Amino acid sequence: MADTTSTTTTGPTESVTHIAHAQVGAFNAYGVWAIYRFQMARWFRTLGESLATPVITTALYFVVFGSALGSRINEVGGVPFGSFIVPGLIMLSLFTNSIFNASFGIYFPKFTGTIYEVLSAPISSLEIVIGYVGAAATKSVMLGLVILGTAYFFVPVQVLHPVAMVAILFLVSFTFSLFGFAIGIWAQSFEQLNFIPMLIVTPLTFLGGAFYTIDMLPPGWRDIALFNPVVYLISGFRWTFFALQDVSLAASLGATFGFLLVCLGVVAWMFKTGYRLKN
Protein backbone atom coordinates (compact mmCIF):
# COMPACT_ATOMS: atom_id res chain seq x y z
CA MET A 1 0.00 0.00 0.00
CA ALA A 2 1.57 3.22 -1.10
CA ASP A 3 0.93 6.29 0.91
CA THR A 4 2.68 9.55 0.47
CA THR A 5 0.86 11.52 3.09
CA SER A 6 2.70 14.50 4.41
CA THR A 7 2.79 14.82 8.14
CA THR A 8 1.56 18.27 8.71
CA THR A 9 1.71 20.68 11.53
CA THR A 10 0.33 23.52 9.49
CA GLY A 11 -3.25 22.50 8.90
CA PRO A 12 -5.23 20.47 6.44
CA THR A 13 -5.70 23.19 3.91
CA GLU A 14 -2.04 24.05 3.77
CA SER A 15 -0.90 20.48 3.68
CA VAL A 16 -2.84 19.81 0.51
CA THR A 17 -0.08 21.41 -1.53
CA HIS A 18 2.32 18.82 -0.20
CA ILE A 19 0.34 15.84 -1.36
CA ALA A 20 2.42 13.81 -3.74
CA HIS A 21 -0.74 12.31 -5.13
CA ALA A 22 -1.46 9.46 -2.76
CA GLN A 23 -2.33 6.18 -4.38
CA VAL A 24 -4.20 3.28 -2.92
CA GLY A 25 -2.39 0.06 -3.72
CA ALA A 26 -3.77 -3.18 -5.09
CA PHE A 27 -5.38 -3.93 -1.75
CA ASN A 28 -6.86 -1.21 0.43
CA ALA A 29 -5.80 -2.71 3.76
CA TYR A 30 -6.36 0.56 5.63
CA GLY A 31 -9.90 0.68 4.26
CA VAL A 32 -10.65 -2.90 5.31
CA TRP A 33 -9.19 -2.27 8.74
CA ALA A 34 -11.20 0.95 9.09
CA ILE A 35 -14.47 -0.89 8.43
CA TYR A 36 -13.52 -3.86 10.60
CA ARG A 37 -12.40 -1.69 13.49
CA PHE A 38 -15.45 0.56 13.23
CA GLN A 39 -17.80 -2.43 13.36
CA MET A 40 -15.95 -4.06 16.23
CA ALA A 41 -15.87 -0.79 18.18
CA ARG A 42 -19.65 -0.55 17.91
CA TRP A 43 -19.91 -4.08 19.32
CA PHE A 44 -17.44 -3.47 22.12
CA ARG A 45 -19.36 -0.39 23.17
CA THR A 46 -22.32 -2.63 23.95
CA LEU A 47 -20.33 -5.71 24.89
CA GLY A 48 -22.34 -6.33 28.03
CA GLU A 49 -25.65 -6.41 26.19
CA SER A 50 -24.12 -8.21 23.20
CA LEU A 51 -22.94 -11.11 25.32
CA ALA A 52 -25.38 -11.10 28.21
CA THR A 53 -28.45 -11.74 26.05
CA PRO A 54 -27.20 -14.90 24.31
CA VAL A 55 -25.55 -16.19 27.50
CA ILE A 56 -28.77 -15.81 29.50
CA THR A 57 -30.78 -17.33 26.65
CA THR A 58 -28.38 -20.27 26.49
CA ALA A 59 -28.58 -20.73 30.25
CA LEU A 60 -32.37 -20.83 29.94
CA TYR A 61 -32.12 -23.49 27.25
CA PHE A 62 -30.00 -25.58 29.58
CA VAL A 63 -32.54 -25.16 32.34
CA VAL A 64 -35.53 -25.96 30.13
CA PHE A 65 -34.11 -28.54 27.74
CA GLY A 66 -31.24 -29.89 29.79
CA SER A 67 -32.90 -30.19 33.17
CA ALA A 68 -36.60 -30.51 32.38
CA LEU A 69 -36.40 -32.64 29.24
CA GLY A 70 -33.03 -34.14 30.15
CA SER A 71 -34.64 -35.98 33.04
CA ARG A 72 -36.89 -37.77 30.52
CA ILE A 73 -34.30 -38.21 27.73
CA ASN A 74 -31.26 -39.52 29.51
CA GLU A 75 -28.83 -40.02 26.66
CA VAL A 76 -28.60 -39.60 22.94
CA GLY A 77 -26.06 -41.85 21.25
CA GLY A 78 -24.40 -42.43 24.59
CA VAL A 79 -24.09 -38.68 25.35
CA PRO A 80 -26.06 -37.09 28.23
CA PHE A 81 -28.87 -35.01 26.76
CA GLY A 82 -27.66 -31.81 28.46
CA SER A 83 -24.26 -32.19 26.81
CA PHE A 84 -25.76 -33.36 23.53
CA ILE A 85 -27.58 -30.08 22.95
CA VAL A 86 -24.46 -27.89 23.43
CA PRO A 87 -23.34 -27.92 19.75
CA GLY A 88 -26.91 -27.25 18.63
CA LEU A 89 -27.23 -24.33 21.02
CA ILE A 90 -23.94 -22.85 19.85
CA MET A 91 -25.06 -23.22 16.24
CA LEU A 92 -28.42 -21.63 17.00
CA SER A 93 -26.70 -18.57 18.49
CA LEU A 94 -24.12 -18.54 15.75
CA PHE A 95 -26.73 -18.48 12.98
CA THR A 96 -28.86 -15.78 14.52
CA ASN A 97 -25.98 -13.56 15.65
CA SER A 98 -23.99 -13.88 12.44
CA ILE A 99 -27.03 -12.88 10.44
CA PHE A 100 -28.01 -10.11 12.83
CA ASN A 101 -24.52 -8.58 13.14
CA ALA A 102 -23.76 -8.63 9.43
CA SER A 103 -27.20 -7.55 8.25
CA PHE A 104 -27.37 -4.71 10.77
CA GLY A 105 -23.76 -3.71 9.98
CA ILE A 106 -24.56 -2.93 6.35
CA TYR A 107 -28.24 -2.01 6.74
CA PHE A 108 -27.61 0.70 9.34
CA PRO A 109 -25.37 2.86 7.09
CA LYS A 110 -27.91 2.37 4.33
CA PHE A 111 -30.65 3.52 6.69
CA THR A 112 -28.73 6.55 7.98
CA GLY A 113 -27.26 7.42 4.59
CA THR A 114 -23.63 7.10 5.65
CA ILE A 115 -23.20 4.34 3.07
CA TYR A 116 -22.32 7.13 0.61
CA GLU A 117 -18.86 7.23 2.09
CA VAL A 118 -18.17 3.53 1.54
CA LEU A 119 -19.54 3.70 -2.01
CA SER A 120 -17.37 6.70 -2.88
CA ALA A 121 -14.18 5.32 -1.31
CA PRO A 122 -11.36 3.66 -3.25
CA ILE A 123 -12.28 0.26 -1.91
CA SER A 124 -13.35 -2.83 -3.82
CA SER A 125 -16.48 -4.90 -3.23
CA LEU A 126 -14.34 -7.73 -1.90
CA GLU A 127 -12.62 -5.42 0.57
CA ILE A 128 -15.97 -4.08 1.77
CA VAL A 129 -17.18 -7.65 2.30
CA ILE A 130 -14.02 -8.62 4.17
CA GLY A 131 -14.41 -5.62 6.48
CA TYR A 132 -18.10 -6.01 7.30
CA VAL A 133 -18.41 -9.80 7.15
CA GLY A 134 -15.06 -10.33 8.86
CA ALA A 135 -16.20 -8.20 11.81
CA ALA A 136 -19.57 -9.95 12.04
CA ALA A 137 -17.90 -13.38 11.87
CA THR A 138 -15.38 -12.40 14.55
CA LYS A 139 -18.20 -11.39 16.87
CA SER A 140 -19.98 -14.69 16.22
CA VAL A 141 -16.89 -16.80 16.88
CA MET A 142 -16.29 -14.96 20.15
CA LEU A 143 -19.90 -15.46 21.07
CA GLY A 144 -19.77 -19.17 20.20
CA LEU A 145 -16.76 -19.60 22.45
CA VAL A 146 -18.46 -17.69 25.27
CA ILE A 147 -21.51 -19.96 24.98
CA LEU A 148 -19.26 -22.99 25.02
CA GLY A 149 -17.62 -21.62 28.17
CA THR A 150 -21.07 -21.02 29.68
CA ALA A 151 -22.05 -24.62 28.91
CA TYR A 152 -19.19 -25.88 31.09
CA PHE A 153 -20.97 -24.36 34.09
CA PHE A 154 -24.09 -26.47 33.46
CA VAL A 155 -23.08 -29.74 31.86
CA PRO A 156 -19.95 -31.80 31.18
CA VAL A 157 -18.72 -31.02 27.68
CA GLN A 158 -16.12 -32.85 25.66
CA VAL A 159 -14.66 -31.73 22.36
CA LEU A 160 -13.10 -34.67 20.56
CA HIS A 161 -11.85 -32.66 17.60
CA PRO A 162 -11.09 -29.13 18.88
CA VAL A 163 -9.26 -27.95 15.78
CA ALA A 164 -12.09 -29.06 13.53
CA MET A 165 -14.56 -27.52 15.97
CA VAL A 166 -12.87 -24.12 15.75
CA ALA A 167 -12.53 -24.44 11.97
CA ILE A 168 -16.25 -25.19 11.55
CA LEU A 169 -17.06 -22.39 13.99
CA PHE A 170 -15.18 -19.95 11.73
CA LEU A 171 -16.60 -21.40 8.53
CA VAL A 172 -20.21 -21.30 9.69
CA SER A 173 -19.78 -17.84 11.22
CA PHE A 174 -18.34 -16.47 8.00
CA THR A 175 -20.96 -18.20 5.85
CA PHE A 176 -23.92 -16.97 7.86
CA SER A 177 -22.40 -13.51 8.22
CA LEU A 178 -22.19 -13.42 4.45
CA PHE A 179 -25.82 -14.53 4.30
CA GLY A 180 -26.71 -11.78 6.78
CA PHE A 181 -24.76 -9.25 4.73
CA ALA A 182 -26.85 -10.12 1.68
CA ILE A 183 -30.02 -9.75 3.79
CA GLY A 184 -28.80 -6.35 4.98
CA ILE A 185 -28.34 -5.17 1.40
CA TRP A 186 -31.70 -6.61 0.36
CA ALA A 187 -33.68 -5.21 3.30
CA GLN A 188 -35.44 -1.89 2.89
CA SER A 189 -36.87 -1.72 6.39
CA PHE A 190 -36.13 -3.01 9.87
CA GLU A 191 -39.08 -5.39 9.47
CA GLN A 192 -37.50 -6.93 6.39
CA LEU A 193 -34.21 -7.19 8.27
CA ASN A 194 -35.85 -9.58 10.74
CA PHE A 195 -38.04 -11.35 8.21
CA ILE A 196 -35.66 -14.06 6.97
CA PRO A 197 -33.97 -14.77 10.33
CA MET A 198 -37.28 -15.07 12.17
CA LEU A 199 -39.38 -16.79 9.55
CA ILE A 200 -36.85 -19.04 7.87
CA VAL A 201 -33.59 -19.46 9.79
CA THR A 202 -34.94 -19.96 13.32
CA PRO A 203 -37.58 -22.56 12.28
CA LEU A 204 -35.03 -24.40 10.14
CA THR A 205 -32.62 -24.44 13.07
CA PHE A 206 -35.21 -25.81 15.48
CA LEU A 207 -36.19 -28.43 12.89
CA GLY A 208 -32.56 -29.06 11.98
CA GLY A 209 -31.63 -31.27 14.90
CA ALA A 210 -30.36 -28.63 17.31
CA PHE A 211 -31.97 -30.49 20.21
CA TYR A 212 -32.28 -34.02 18.81
CA THR A 213 -30.83 -36.26 16.14
CA ILE A 214 -32.94 -36.71 13.08
CA ASP A 215 -32.76 -40.47 13.70
CA MET A 216 -35.23 -39.82 16.53
CA LEU A 217 -37.80 -38.65 13.94
CA PRO A 218 -40.31 -40.99 12.26
CA PRO A 219 -38.91 -42.35 8.94
CA GLY A 220 -40.90 -40.02 6.68
CA TRP A 221 -39.94 -36.92 8.65
CA ARG A 222 -36.31 -37.99 8.70
CA ASP A 223 -36.27 -37.98 4.90
CA ILE A 224 -37.88 -34.56 4.83
CA ALA A 225 -35.36 -33.28 7.39
CA LEU A 226 -32.53 -34.16 5.03
CA PHE A 227 -33.72 -31.31 2.79
CA ASN A 228 -33.02 -28.89 5.63
CA PRO A 229 -29.51 -27.48 5.11
CA VAL A 230 -29.19 -26.68 8.81
CA VAL A 231 -29.18 -30.42 9.56
CA TYR A 232 -25.86 -30.71 7.76
CA LEU A 233 -24.29 -27.78 9.58
CA ILE A 234 -25.33 -28.95 13.04
CA SER A 235 -24.39 -32.54 12.28
CA GLY A 236 -20.87 -31.57 11.24
CA PHE A 237 -20.40 -29.38 14.29
CA ARG A 238 -21.76 -32.04 16.64
CA TRP A 239 -19.33 -34.54 15.16
CA THR A 240 -16.41 -32.39 16.37
CA PHE A 241 -17.76 -32.76 19.92
CA PHE A 242 -18.94 -36.34 20.20
CA ALA A 243 -18.15 -38.02 16.86
CA LEU A 244 -21.92 -38.31 16.49
CA GLN A 245 -23.46 -37.36 13.18
CA ASP A 246 -26.77 -37.42 11.35
CA VAL A 247 -25.07 -37.20 7.97
CA SER A 248 -21.49 -37.81 6.89
CA LEU A 249 -18.86 -35.18 7.61
CA ALA A 250 -18.22 -34.84 3.88
CA ALA A 251 -21.90 -34.07 3.32
CA SER A 252 -21.80 -31.51 6.15
CA LEU A 253 -18.77 -29.74 4.78
CA GLY A 254 -20.13 -29.97 1.25
CA ALA A 255 -23.40 -28.34 2.31
CA THR A 256 -21.59 -25.60 4.26
CA PHE A 257 -19.24 -24.77 1.40
CA GLY A 258 -22.12 -24.97 -1.05
CA PHE A 259 -24.10 -22.44 0.97
CA LEU A 260 -20.99 -20.26 1.28
CA LEU A 261 -20.59 -20.26 -2.49
CA VAL A 262 -24.26 -19.38 -3.00
CA CYS A 263 -23.93 -16.45 -0.56
CA LEU A 264 -20.72 -15.31 -2.24
CA GLY A 265 -22.43 -15.45 -5.61
CA VAL A 266 -25.42 -13.45 -4.39
CA VAL A 267 -23.26 -10.77 -2.75
CA ALA A 268 -21.00 -10.56 -5.82
CA TRP A 269 -24.08 -10.08 -8.00
CA MET A 270 -25.41 -7.40 -5.63
CA PHE A 271 -22.21 -5.40 -5.92
CA LYS A 272 -21.87 -5.91 -9.63
CA THR A 273 -25.36 -4.65 -10.32
CA GLY A 274 -25.43 -2.16 -7.44
CA TYR A 275 -28.62 -3.87 -6.24
CA ARG A 276 -30.20 -1.67 -3.53
CA LEU A 277 -26.84 0.01 -3.02
CA LYS A 278 -26.50 2.30 -6.01
CA ASN A 279 -28.95 3.91 -8.38
Place this chain on the structure above:
Amino acid sequence: MPPVLSIRNLNKVYKGGLAALTNIDLEIEKGEIFALLGPNGAGKTTLINAVCGIVTPSTGEITAAGRNIQRDYRAARSMIGLVPQELTTDAFETVWDTVTFSRGLFGRAPNPAFIEQILKDLSLHDKRKSRIMELSGGMKRRVMIAKALSHEPEILFLDEPTAGVDVELRRDMWKMVRGLRERGVTIILTTHYIEEAEEMADRVGVIRKGKLILVEEKTELMKKLGKKKLTLHLAEPMSALPAGLEDWDLALGKNGGELEYVFDTQSGRTGVSALLRRLTELGVQFRDLDTHSSSLEDIFVDLVHENA
Protein backbone atom coordinates in the same frame (compact mmCIF):
# COMPACT_ATOMS: atom_id res chain seq x y z
CA MET B 1 -2.66 21.90 -18.33
CA PRO B 2 -5.21 19.08 -18.71
CA PRO B 3 -8.43 19.47 -16.74
CA VAL B 4 -8.48 17.92 -13.28
CA LEU B 5 -12.00 16.68 -13.93
CA SER B 6 -13.39 15.80 -17.30
CA ILE B 7 -16.96 14.71 -17.99
CA ARG B 8 -17.87 13.65 -21.50
CA ASN B 9 -21.29 12.86 -22.86
CA LEU B 10 -22.59 11.81 -19.48
CA ASN B 11 -26.11 10.44 -19.38
CA LYS B 12 -28.05 8.99 -16.51
CA VAL B 13 -31.46 7.45 -16.96
CA TYR B 14 -33.01 5.95 -13.83
CA LYS B 15 -34.90 2.67 -13.91
CA GLY B 16 -38.27 4.40 -14.07
CA GLY B 17 -37.13 6.14 -17.25
CA LEU B 18 -36.35 9.50 -15.69
CA ALA B 19 -33.50 11.16 -17.58
CA ALA B 20 -31.62 12.76 -14.70
CA LEU B 21 -28.62 13.81 -16.78
CA THR B 22 -28.49 14.38 -20.53
CA ASN B 23 -25.32 14.76 -22.58
CA ILE B 24 -23.29 16.49 -19.89
CA ASP B 25 -19.91 17.76 -21.07
CA LEU B 26 -17.83 19.61 -18.54
CA GLU B 27 -14.20 20.26 -17.81
CA ILE B 28 -12.94 21.62 -14.53
CA GLU B 29 -9.52 23.19 -14.27
CA LYS B 30 -7.21 22.48 -11.38
CA GLY B 31 -7.54 24.93 -8.55
CA GLU B 32 -10.74 26.58 -9.64
CA ILE B 33 -13.97 27.03 -7.74
CA PHE B 34 -16.86 25.92 -9.88
CA ALA B 35 -20.41 26.61 -8.79
CA LEU B 36 -23.15 24.40 -10.14
CA LEU B 37 -26.49 26.11 -9.96
CA GLY B 38 -29.91 24.76 -10.70
CA PRO B 39 -33.39 24.46 -9.27
CA ASN B 40 -34.42 21.49 -7.13
CA GLY B 41 -34.37 18.24 -9.06
CA ALA B 42 -32.24 19.70 -11.84
CA GLY B 43 -29.63 16.93 -11.56
CA LYS B 44 -26.90 18.62 -9.48
CA THR B 45 -26.63 15.88 -6.88
CA THR B 46 -26.92 13.14 -9.49
CA LEU B 47 -24.00 14.68 -11.35
CA ILE B 48 -21.88 14.80 -8.21
CA ASN B 49 -22.86 11.28 -7.23
CA ALA B 50 -21.97 10.01 -10.69
CA VAL B 51 -18.49 11.48 -10.36
CA CYS B 52 -18.06 10.10 -6.85
CA GLY B 53 -19.20 6.57 -7.73
CA ILE B 54 -22.47 6.62 -5.81
CA VAL B 55 -24.59 6.65 -8.96
CA THR B 56 -23.71 4.49 -11.96
CA PRO B 57 -23.78 6.52 -15.18
CA SER B 58 -25.83 5.11 -18.05
CA THR B 59 -23.30 6.28 -20.62
CA GLY B 60 -20.37 8.65 -20.80
CA GLU B 61 -16.90 8.95 -19.43
CA ILE B 62 -15.60 10.69 -16.34
CA THR B 63 -11.94 11.12 -15.51
CA ALA B 64 -10.27 12.66 -12.46
CA ALA B 65 -6.72 13.80 -13.24
CA GLY B 66 -6.85 11.52 -16.27
CA ARG B 67 -8.00 8.49 -14.27
CA ASN B 68 -11.25 6.91 -15.35
CA ILE B 69 -13.61 6.79 -12.40
CA GLN B 70 -14.88 3.32 -13.27
CA ARG B 71 -11.88 1.48 -14.71
CA ASP B 72 -9.32 3.13 -12.42
CA TYR B 73 -11.63 3.85 -9.51
CA ARG B 74 -9.02 3.46 -6.79
CA ALA B 75 -6.77 6.20 -8.11
CA ALA B 76 -9.69 8.42 -9.14
CA ARG B 77 -11.68 8.17 -5.92
CA SER B 78 -8.66 8.64 -3.68
CA MET B 79 -8.39 12.15 -5.13
CA ILE B 80 -11.99 13.10 -4.46
CA GLY B 81 -13.67 14.26 -1.27
CA LEU B 82 -17.42 14.65 -0.93
CA VAL B 83 -19.51 16.63 1.51
CA PRO B 84 -23.05 15.46 0.80
CA GLN B 85 -26.12 17.59 1.10
CA GLU B 86 -27.75 15.55 3.85
CA LEU B 87 -26.28 15.52 7.35
CA THR B 88 -25.63 11.80 7.26
CA THR B 89 -23.45 10.96 10.22
CA ASP B 90 -22.88 8.10 12.61
CA ALA B 91 -24.78 9.59 15.51
CA PHE B 92 -23.26 7.34 18.16
CA GLU B 93 -19.61 7.78 17.14
CA THR B 94 -17.25 10.43 18.42
CA VAL B 95 -16.00 13.16 16.12
CA TRP B 96 -12.47 11.80 16.32
CA ASP B 97 -13.47 8.23 15.50
CA THR B 98 -15.63 9.12 12.53
CA VAL B 99 -12.99 11.37 10.95
CA THR B 100 -10.29 8.75 11.56
CA PHE B 101 -12.56 6.14 9.98
CA SER B 102 -12.94 8.26 6.84
CA ARG B 103 -9.19 8.63 6.43
CA GLY B 104 -8.63 4.89 6.74
CA LEU B 105 -11.50 4.08 4.40
CA PHE B 106 -9.81 6.11 1.69
CA GLY B 107 -6.65 4.06 2.08
CA ARG B 108 -4.53 6.57 3.96
CA ALA B 109 -2.21 5.64 6.79
CA PRO B 110 -3.19 6.89 10.25
CA ASN B 111 -2.00 10.43 10.91
CA PRO B 112 -3.35 11.71 14.22
CA ALA B 113 -1.48 15.03 13.86
CA PHE B 114 -3.24 15.70 10.58
CA ILE B 115 -6.67 14.80 11.96
CA GLU B 116 -6.00 17.01 14.96
CA GLN B 117 -5.14 19.91 12.67
CA ILE B 118 -8.29 19.49 10.59
CA LEU B 119 -10.39 19.51 13.74
CA LYS B 120 -8.62 22.63 14.96
CA ASP B 121 -9.11 24.40 11.64
CA LEU B 122 -12.80 23.59 11.69
CA SER B 123 -13.19 24.59 15.34
CA LEU B 124 -14.03 21.01 16.24
CA HIS B 125 -11.03 20.17 18.35
CA ASP B 126 -12.71 20.70 21.67
CA LYS B 127 -15.57 18.49 20.47
CA ARG B 128 -13.36 15.65 19.32
CA LYS B 129 -14.49 13.32 22.08
CA SER B 130 -18.16 14.26 21.77
CA ARG B 131 -20.58 11.94 20.10
CA ILE B 132 -21.99 13.39 16.91
CA MET B 133 -25.55 13.17 18.19
CA GLU B 134 -24.60 15.74 20.83
CA LEU B 135 -23.55 18.34 18.24
CA SER B 136 -25.55 21.17 16.70
CA GLY B 137 -26.47 21.12 13.02
CA GLY B 138 -23.66 23.53 12.17
CA MET B 139 -21.14 21.43 14.03
CA LYS B 140 -22.34 18.31 12.23
CA ARG B 141 -21.81 20.11 8.96
CA ARG B 142 -18.23 20.83 10.03
CA VAL B 143 -17.77 17.15 10.86
CA MET B 144 -18.91 16.26 7.33
CA ILE B 145 -16.30 18.61 5.94
CA ALA B 146 -13.61 17.21 8.25
CA LYS B 147 -14.45 13.71 7.04
CA ALA B 148 -14.21 14.79 3.41
CA LEU B 149 -10.84 16.47 4.00
CA SER B 150 -9.41 13.67 6.12
CA HIS B 151 -7.77 11.89 3.17
CA GLU B 152 -6.37 15.12 1.69
CA PRO B 153 -8.40 15.18 -1.54
CA GLU B 154 -7.39 17.21 -4.57
CA ILE B 155 -10.96 17.65 -5.72
CA LEU B 156 -13.63 18.56 -3.20
CA PHE B 157 -17.35 18.37 -3.89
CA LEU B 158 -19.53 20.46 -1.64
CA ASP B 159 -23.17 19.67 -2.18
CA GLU B 160 -25.14 22.53 -0.64
CA PRO B 161 -22.43 23.08 1.99
CA THR B 162 -24.11 25.96 3.76
CA ALA B 163 -27.71 24.78 3.66
CA GLY B 164 -29.25 25.51 7.02
CA VAL B 165 -26.16 26.98 8.65
CA ASP B 166 -26.01 30.37 10.28
CA VAL B 167 -24.37 33.40 8.72
CA GLU B 168 -21.23 33.17 10.83
CA LEU B 169 -20.59 29.57 9.91
CA ARG B 170 -21.32 30.31 6.28
CA ARG B 171 -18.65 33.03 6.29
CA ASP B 172 -16.24 30.62 8.01
CA MET B 173 -16.88 28.03 5.33
CA TRP B 174 -16.31 30.50 2.54
CA LYS B 175 -13.01 31.39 4.16
CA MET B 176 -12.10 27.74 4.42
CA VAL B 177 -13.03 27.08 0.79
CA ARG B 178 -10.88 30.00 -0.35
CA GLY B 179 -8.02 28.68 1.77
CA LEU B 180 -8.30 25.26 0.15
CA ARG B 181 -8.34 26.77 -3.31
CA GLU B 182 -5.26 28.85 -2.59
CA ARG B 183 -3.49 25.63 -1.83
CA GLY B 184 -4.46 23.96 -5.08
CA VAL B 185 -7.63 22.09 -4.19
CA THR B 186 -10.30 22.18 -6.85
CA ILE B 187 -13.74 22.95 -5.44
CA ILE B 188 -17.03 22.09 -7.07
CA LEU B 189 -20.01 23.31 -5.13
CA THR B 190 -23.72 23.30 -5.59
CA THR B 191 -25.72 25.89 -3.80
CA HIS B 192 -29.11 27.45 -3.49
CA TYR B 193 -27.53 30.63 -2.21
CA ILE B 194 -26.66 32.46 -5.37
CA GLU B 195 -24.72 35.00 -3.34
CA GLU B 196 -22.46 32.12 -2.38
CA ALA B 197 -21.63 31.43 -6.00
CA GLU B 198 -21.35 35.14 -6.68
CA GLU B 199 -18.99 35.54 -3.77
CA MET B 200 -16.71 32.60 -4.42
CA ALA B 201 -16.98 30.96 -7.82
CA ASP B 202 -14.56 31.44 -10.69
CA ARG B 203 -16.94 29.78 -13.10
CA VAL B 204 -20.61 29.02 -12.98
CA GLY B 205 -22.59 26.20 -14.55
CA VAL B 206 -26.35 26.19 -14.74
CA ILE B 207 -28.13 22.87 -14.94
CA ARG B 208 -31.81 22.47 -15.65
CA LYS B 209 -33.78 19.28 -16.19
CA GLY B 210 -30.54 17.30 -16.41
CA LYS B 211 -29.01 19.51 -19.09
CA LEU B 212 -26.09 21.81 -18.58
CA ILE B 213 -27.49 24.90 -20.22
CA LEU B 214 -24.58 27.21 -19.54
CA VAL B 215 -20.97 27.20 -18.34
CA GLU B 216 -19.30 30.58 -18.12
CA GLU B 217 -16.73 32.57 -16.22
CA LYS B 218 -18.68 34.30 -13.50
CA THR B 219 -17.44 37.79 -14.34
CA GLU B 220 -18.03 37.24 -18.05
CA LEU B 221 -21.48 35.91 -17.35
CA MET B 222 -22.38 38.94 -15.31
CA LYS B 223 -20.98 41.22 -17.98
CA LYS B 224 -22.76 39.45 -20.81
CA LEU B 225 -26.08 38.80 -19.23
CA GLY B 226 -26.04 41.48 -16.61
CA LYS B 227 -28.59 44.26 -16.90
CA LYS B 228 -29.06 47.46 -15.05
CA LYS B 229 -32.24 49.04 -13.87
CA LEU B 230 -32.64 52.79 -13.58
CA THR B 231 -35.35 53.84 -11.13
CA LEU B 232 -36.64 57.39 -11.11
CA HIS B 233 -38.54 58.38 -7.99
CA LEU B 234 -41.16 60.75 -9.40
CA ALA B 235 -42.11 64.04 -7.76
CA GLU B 236 -45.77 63.43 -8.74
CA PRO B 237 -47.21 59.93 -9.27
CA MET B 238 -48.47 59.10 -12.77
CA SER B 239 -51.46 57.03 -13.71
CA ALA B 240 -50.03 56.26 -17.18
CA LEU B 241 -46.88 56.84 -19.17
CA PRO B 242 -47.00 60.17 -21.00
CA ALA B 243 -46.85 60.18 -24.79
CA GLY B 244 -43.40 60.70 -26.33
CA LEU B 245 -41.62 57.98 -24.33
CA GLU B 246 -42.36 55.10 -26.72
CA ASP B 247 -38.70 54.70 -27.69
CA TRP B 248 -37.83 53.40 -24.21
CA ASP B 249 -38.99 50.21 -22.54
CA LEU B 250 -40.42 51.88 -19.48
CA ALA B 251 -42.65 50.65 -16.69
CA LEU B 252 -44.40 52.35 -13.83
CA GLY B 253 -43.83 51.02 -10.35
CA LYS B 254 -44.94 51.70 -6.79
CA ASN B 255 -48.46 52.90 -7.81
CA GLY B 256 -47.08 55.25 -10.39
CA GLY B 257 -44.55 56.74 -8.01
CA GLU B 258 -41.54 55.24 -9.80
CA LEU B 259 -40.47 55.04 -13.39
CA GLU B 260 -38.31 52.03 -14.22
CA TYR B 261 -36.01 51.56 -17.18
CA VAL B 262 -34.05 48.33 -17.71
CA PHE B 263 -31.08 48.62 -20.05
CA ASP B 264 -28.22 46.51 -21.31
CA THR B 265 -24.87 47.74 -19.97
CA GLN B 266 -23.03 46.12 -22.88
CA SER B 267 -25.03 48.00 -25.47
CA GLY B 268 -23.23 50.92 -27.14
CA ARG B 269 -26.15 53.22 -26.44
CA THR B 270 -27.99 52.64 -23.22
CA GLY B 271 -30.48 55.39 -23.91
CA VAL B 272 -30.21 56.79 -20.39
CA SER B 273 -29.04 60.31 -21.37
CA ALA B 274 -31.68 60.61 -24.07
CA LEU B 275 -34.37 59.43 -21.67
CA LEU B 276 -33.41 61.98 -19.03
CA ARG B 277 -33.39 64.76 -21.66
CA ARG B 278 -36.83 63.72 -22.95
CA LEU B 279 -38.26 63.61 -19.42
CA THR B 280 -37.00 67.15 -18.83
CA GLU B 281 -38.58 68.26 -22.12
CA LEU B 282 -41.87 66.65 -21.10
CA GLY B 283 -41.72 68.35 -17.70
CA VAL B 284 -41.56 65.11 -15.76
CA GLN B 285 -39.82 65.85 -12.48
CA PHE B 286 -38.20 63.35 -10.18
CA ARG B 287 -36.95 63.59 -6.61
CA ASP B 288 -34.22 60.99 -6.85
CA LEU B 289 -32.80 58.26 -9.03
CA ASP B 290 -30.82 55.08 -8.51
CA THR B 291 -29.47 52.21 -10.55
CA HIS B 292 -29.27 48.55 -9.68
CA SER B 293 -27.05 45.97 -11.40
CA SER B 294 -28.55 42.53 -11.81
CA SER B 295 -27.06 39.95 -9.52
CA LEU B 296 -26.12 36.41 -10.39
CA GLU B 297 -29.44 35.46 -8.89
CA ASP B 298 -31.31 37.65 -11.38
CA ILE B 299 -29.30 36.12 -14.21
CA PHE B 300 -29.93 32.62 -12.90
CA VAL B 301 -33.66 33.20 -12.65
CA ASP B 302 -33.73 34.64 -16.18
CA LEU B 303 -31.78 31.68 -17.54
CA VAL B 304 -33.91 29.09 -15.87
CA HIS B 305 -37.11 30.75 -17.01
CA GLU B 306 -35.82 31.27 -20.54
CA ASN B 307 -35.14 27.55 -20.82
CA ALA B 308 -38.31 26.44 -19.13
